[in-house]
Amino acid sequence: MTDDPDLKVSVLRLGHRVDRDKRMTSHLGLTARAFGADQVILSGDDDPTPIETWRSVTSRFGGEFECSYESRPMRWLRSFSKSGGIIVHLTMYGKPWNENIDNIPSEGNVVVVVGGTKVPGELFGLADYNIAVGNQPHSEVAALAVFLNSYLGSQGPEKFSGGSVSVIPSEDGKVLVTNDD
Secondary structure: OOOOOOOOEEEEEEEHHHHHHHHHHHHHHHHHHHHHOOOEEEEEOOHHHHHHHHHHHHHHHHHOOOOEEEEOOHHHHHHHHHHHOOEEEOOOOEEEEHHHHOOOOEEEEEEEEEEEEOOOOHHHHHOEEEEEEEOOOOHHHHHHHHHHHHOOOOOOOHHHOOEEEOOOOOOOOOOOOEOOO
């Protein structure tokens, strides 16, 4: 677990399919934001909907969170790696996360790659860490949440300041307050 201010964590959604993955991709970016990533990068089918959703939620609920689209993700990853960035590939074929998470550097630039379609074989060699949250098929959203919570720790309310609304934790129902400008 890390809280180093010199750490920037991005999540790359590799292979978004507009007809099949719209809801899953939206949830993946929302999970990235809620669990402490600084940025989400969408690749695959050119679909503005997930990016609009992520930006809208960030505006309403606060925090700093960047969203972008990358048309050539493998090229972007090769460049990221050459510049010293660390690539973590979440895959069910990887090494167990709980045995390897402490080996992942906690400073610099880290990108967590989460596939939608079948990922190119090149990614396994390009990644610095091929990490599995269980070696069984399951949700990439669940894998990302477990990984980020273990790697970054729990995110407190201070991470999400500046939004137009705030959630007040309650046992009795929804409590949402409008923040003054």
